Structure formats: structure tokens, C-alpha cells
Amino acid sequence: xxxxxELASRRRSHRKYSSQPVTEEELKTILGAALMxxxxxxxxxxxFVVTQDQERIxxxxxxxxxxxxxxxxxxxxxxxxxxxxxxxxWIEDGAIAAVSMxxxxxDLGLGSCWCQVRGRESCExxxxxxxxxxxxxxxxxKYSVLCLVAVGHPEDVRxxxxxxxxxxxxxxWK
Numbered sequence: 002x003x004x005x006x007e008l009a010s011r012r013r014s015h016r017k018y019s020s021q022p023v024t025e026e027e028l029k030t031i032l033g034a035a036l037m038x039x040x041x042x043x044x045x046x047x048x049f050v051v052t053q054d055q056e057r058i059x060x061x062x063x064x065x066x067x068x069x070x071x072x073x074x075x076x077x078x079x080x081x082x083x084x085x086x087x088x089x090x091w092i093e094d095g096a097i098a099a100v101s102m103x104x105x106x107x108d109l110g111l112g113s114c115w116c117q118v119r120g121r122e123s124c125e126x127x128x129x130x131x132x133x134x135x136x137x138x139x140x141x142x143k144y145s146v147l148c149l150v151a152v153g154h155p156e157d158v159r160x161x162x163x164x165x166x167x168x169x170x171x172x173x174w175k
Contacts, residue, residue: 010161012104015112016071018153022053023077027109031152032079034105035098041090047098050080050138057137061149064133066124069116075151080118080134082144092119095147102150112155118146 032049040046052058053076062073072078081099083091099115106113121130131146140146 008104008108010164012107013112013159013162014114015153015155015157015159016074016114016151017156018075018112018151019156021076021154023111023152023154027111028077028079028152030109031102031105031111034101035079035081038094038098038101040094040097041088044088044094046084046088046091047095048082048084048144049098050082050140051077052080052138053077060137061134064118064123064130064137065116065121068121069130069149071114072116072149072151074153076153077151079150079152080138080140081147081150082140083147084143085145086143091145092147099148099150102152106152110154111152112157113153114151116149116151118148 028051032051035047035049036045052061058075058078059073061078062070064072079102081095083095085091088094103113103115118130118134122128123130123133125133134140134146134149
């Protein structure tokens with residue numbers, strides 16, 4: 002990418018991926034971007050769980066009745082976790098890290114998509130989506146799950162954002 006502006010316009014959510022694996026080097030670069038992301042008070046209390054295990058990924062694709070099935074086709078999934086007991090801003094910190102990963106994936110020519118977990122119900126009555134993720138990825142009790150980020154070589158082609166369609170009416174200048 003020539004500039005962040007170009008990167009931001011090109012970053013789109015991809016929900017269909019080829020079977021080509023994401024390399025360990027690519028995943029480390031993506032996670033490096035997350036580990037460099039800003040956090041409240043510089044505490045860096047997020048935690049990430051990466052899986053390329055297709056059985057686990059397939060199960061993650063079924064955690065919600067709607068909105069998680071695309072995960073099943075991803076070659077890699079990264080869970081973004083936080084420690085609510087030691088960082089009150091864990092949600093904000095995790096969101097910044099997740100978006101940093103998505104921009105880095107785009108810069109590498111990879112696609113990504115966020116799947117919300119925190120506060121969502123699962124496909125199992127009375128069980129949260131977070132609880133299912135905990136079971137599938139063996140997440141410890143001290144962590145809360147914010148989201149899952151699917152990563153892979155995109156199979157679909159998305160056009161860059163249309164600058165003419167930006168909602169400037171939602172911006173106030175004072």
C-alpha cells in the first residue's frame with residue numbers, strides 16, 4: 002500500500018476464503034500489529050488465541066444461529082480476549098487490537114472479518130457465544146472473549162470504499 006488512506010479504503014470484510022493456508026509468518030505479522038496497538042494506560046492486557054485447526058474452526062462457525070458461519074471456511078481464526086478484572090478498558094483495547102489486525106491482514110493481501118462474541122447468544126439455548134468459544138478454544142476463566150477475527154486469502158473481490166459515499170453529514174465541525 003502506498004498510504005494509510007489507500008489501505009483504509011481497500012480494507013473490506015471478506016467472508017469467503019480460498020483453501021490456501023495463512024503462513025506462520027503472516028500470522029506473526031498480523032499479531033505483531035495487534036501487540037503494537039495502543040491500549041489504555043499502556044497496560045497491554047489483551048490476550049490472543051490463534052487456531053488453524055479446521056475441526057475447531059468448523060465448530061466456531063456454528064457458535065451463533067446467525068453471523069458466524071463464515072468462520073468455518075477460514076484457514077485461521079484469532080480470538081481477541083481481555084482481562085476485565087485487571088483492565089476496565091479491555092473492550093476498547095481489544096477492539097483496537099482487532100482492527101489493527103484487520104488492517105495488517107489487508108496490507109499483506111489477506112482478507113479478514115470480525116465476528117462479535119461478547120454479549121451474543123449462541124445457537125444453544127441458554128448458553129452464550131462466549132461460553133461456546135471458551136469450550137472450543139479452552140479459554141481460561143480470567144479472560145473474556147470480545148470477538149473472533151477470521152483471516153485468509155479472500156475468494157471474493159471487493160471494491161474499495163467509495164469516498165463519494167462517505168457520510169459527512171454525521172460529522173460536526175465546531
